[in-house]
Amino acid sequence: xxxxxxxxxxxxxxxxxxxxxxxxxxxxxxxxxxxxxxxxxxxxxxxxxxxxxxxxxxxxxxxxxxxxxxxxxxxxxxxxxxxxxxxxxxxxxxxxxxxxxxxxxxx
Amino acid sequence: xxxxxxxxxxxxxxxxxxxxxxxxxxxxxxxxxxxxxxxxxxxxxxxxxxxxxxxxxxxxxxxxxxxxxxxxxxxxxxxxxxxxxxxxxxxxxxxxxxxxxxxxxxxxxxxxxx
Numbered sequence: 001x002x003x004x005x006x007x008x009x010x011x012x013x014x015x016x017x018x019x020x021x022x023x024x025x026x027x028x029x030x031x032x033x034x035x036x037x038x039x040x041x042x043x044x045x046x047x048x049x050x051x052x053x054x055x056x057x058x059x060x061x062x063x064x065x066x067x068x069x070x071x072x073x074x075x076x077x078x079x080x081x082x083x084x085x086x087x088x089x090x091x092x093x094x095x096x097x098x099x100x101x102x103x104x105x106x107x
Numbered sequence: 108x109x110x111x112x113x114x115x116x117x118x119x120x121x122x123x124x125x126x127x128x129x130x131x132x133x134x135x136x137x138x139x140x141x142x143x144x145x146x147x148x149x150x151x152x153x154x155x156x157x158x159x160x161x162x163x164x165x166x167x168x169x170x171x172x173x174x175x176x177x178x179x180x181x182x183x184x185x186x187x188x189x190x191x192x193x194x195x196x197x198x199x200x201x202x203x204x205x206x207x208x209x210x211x212x213x214x215x216x217x218x219x220x221x
């Protein structure tokens with residue numbers, strides 16, 4: 001099971017960290033963690049892959065890392081347009097698993 | 108510029124079959140793993156299947172094993188999801204996705220209903 005915070009709120013201009021955990025233990029680069037953003041009514045987009053490889057369109061205010069055995073997505077300088085659902089995914093021997101998603105509110 | 112364009116899907120009855128296609132361009136298709144991901148109405152994302160660059164290795168979510176088949180045609184830069192014995196719980200928007208952040212398809216709705 002891949003776990004994410006169900007919801008988080010951040011103030012405009014603020015910083016927030018979303019985490020992605022695994023019930024199987026510590027997440028490593030071998031789980032090829034991905035981060036995705038999905039806005040209502042739209043297809044998802046990839047923010048990061050393989051821990052912290054940034055998609056060319058991912059704004060610099062987003063960063064990704066491994067932190068304390070979890071995958072982490074940090075948003076610094078939140079903007080209203082960052083309101084979305086964020087999903088992480090992990091690979092377990094080729095089988096992908098998504099987390100339940102984090103609804104991020106910028107308020 | 109990378110493009111993934113999906114086709115197929117629609118309304119099908121329980122037990123029937125449907126084939127989804129994803130035609131890609133803008134990158135060297137034969138070098139990358141490809142995935143199918145779905146999203147049931149009002150729900151989160153669910154990984155469905157993946158296929159290796161040469162098609163020799165495939166993986167499926169447990170609920171799809173024995174019913175769905177992922178395949179690819181590197182000469183056409185396309186890959187497919189054949190879905191058989193469809194169930195109501197397969198109703199979802201299906202997305203194709205290329206690894207390494209290359210891109211997503213626009214999504215196609217599959218509705219399984221009598």
